[in-house]
Amino acid sequence: MESYLQDLFREIEIQSSLFDRDREVCQLHWGGGTPGFLTQRQSQQLMEKINQHFRLNRGGAGVYSIEIDPRVIEAGGVAQLRKLGFNSISIGVQDPNEKAPQAVNRVQRLEPTAKTINDARRHGFRSISVDLIYGLPQQSVADFAAILETIIDLGPDRIAIYNYAQLPHRFPPQRRIQAEQLPESGEKLAILQMAVDKLGAAGYEYFGMDHFARPDDELARARRDGSLRRNFQGYSTHAQCDSIGFGVSAISQVCDNFSQNAASLEDYHESLSQRRLPVTRGYQSDADDLLRREIIQGLLCHFRVDISAISNRWRINFANYFADELSRLAEMEQDGLVEVVGDEIIVNDAGRLLVRNICMVFDCYQQPGTSG
Numbered sequence: 001m002e003s004y005l006q007d008l009f010r011e012i013e014i015q016s017s018l019f020d021r022d023r024e025v026c027q028l029h030w031g032g033g034t035p036g037f038l039t040q041r042q043s044q045q046l047m048e049k050i051n052q053h054f055r056l057n058r059g060g061a062g063v064y065s066i067e068i069d070p071r072v073i074e075a076g077g078v079a080q081l082r083k084l085g086f087n088s089i090s091i092g093v094q095d096p097n098e099k100a101p102q103a104v105n106r107v108q109r110l111e112p113t114a115k116t117i118n119d120a121r122r123h124g125f126r127s128i129s130v131d132l133i134y135g136l137p138q139q140s141v142a143d144f145a146a147i148l149e150t151i152i153d154l155g156p157d158r159i160a161i162y163n164y165a166q167l168p169h170r171f172p173p174q175r176r177i178q179a180e181q182l183p184e185s186g187e188k189l190a191i192l193q194m195a196v197d198k199l200g201a202a203g204y205e206y207f208g209m210d211h212f213a214r215p216d217d218e219l220a221r222a223r224r225d226g227s228l229r230r231n232f233q234g235y236s237t238h239a240q241c242d243s244i245g246f247g248v249s250a251i252s253q254v255c256d257n258f259s260q261n262a263a264s265l266e267d268y269h270e271s272l273s274q275r276r277l278p279v280t281r282g283y284q285s286d287a288d289d290l291l292r293r294e295i296i297q298g299l300l301c302h303f304r305v306d307i308s309a310i311s312n313r314w315r316i317n318f319a320n321y322f323a324d325e326l327s328r329l330a331e332m333e334q335d336g337l338v339e340v341v342g343d344e345i346i347v348n349d350a351g352r353l354l355v356r357n358i359c360m361v362f363d364c365y366q367q368p369g370t371s372g
Helices: 002-016 040-053 077-084 099-103 110-122 141-154 172-176 185-201 218-225 265-273 287-302 307-314 323-334 355-360
Strands: 027-030 063-068 088-092 127-134 158-163 205-208 211-213 229-231 234-236 251-254 257-261 279-284 304-306 338-341 344-347
Touching (some): 002 040, 002 265, 040 077, 063 077, 063 127, 077 110, 088 110, 110 141, 127 185, 185 205, 205 218, 205 287, 229 287, 287 304, 287 307, 287 355, 304 307, 323 338, 323 355
Parallel strands (some): 063 088, 088 127, 127 158
Antiparallel strands (some): 158 211, 205 211, 229 234, 251 257, 304 344, 338 344
8 A cells, every 4th residue: 555655646746747736626536445445644644745736625615525435444534534624425335234245245234334424424524425236146125125224214415326237357256146146137127216216205316327315415406506517426516627536547537638547556656657647548529529428417417408508509400410319219208218398308207217328329439239
């Protein structure tokens, strides 16, 4: 970890020279699992390094979030994170029942999760989120319903439920899992529908893409006033900002250009040992990308697209430009997922569970019939 931190410090130093120090960091996010390996001393050093090279917001206006694993956080760790300036916390939870987690080698008791949530609330974190995974091996609708009841009782501000991805070519331990242990697609959809119903009854608003929040949460308010957007970290109120990624495989977005760091620790270290940015690939968006992004953002964040407004803003004939896409939407319309009414595309309640698939219609890089 010390070696990795030294590389991270070098990258922060190099990257910071490319940006004006007058620009304030509106959103800071430590994620990807790495924060769980940091000691309190190392966390302090990393925040000091960031503060040394970037202008952090100390007035509480920014959203400074961190992902943690409640099983490994040190005693007093939550209090220390608050002192460092974090005001939002995301807690990864697998399944308090042992059956499914043992299959993916992550047994997690309820007690540390509950303690972490209570500590975050006591120390003034303004947003507490719990991340769950459904579709784990041997998991049923009843199993996940029991998990949700437990989490609802803990009262987090946000809940995200992610579909378990079986990728043994990327994660070798998953090779122990047999295909017959995984729930069928119908069972997984039933789990998602149950979650929407149960969380809705508990007062959480459904955002689509498996995210829920209480009505007084800032994401819920942003959705009501039309400012909600989606970025690499999920739904956000700061998606219009440039995003600078640090660390192995991190992705950055500056204006409409994207870049990604080396995916291997060896390549990442090699670049930084030579004082070079570890960027291995990039992409510059064109007008068609930006047009499609605006449509997808509307579907993801607001479940509707104003065809007339898009046509006028981009000076296109929507029906001609997206003739193929509208044809594919017509098939979804027959299934009751969407409606094309007048000058609007509206995602119906049933379609909200499959909004990712609806968005894929407008993704020219996604081939029909594939998932991603």
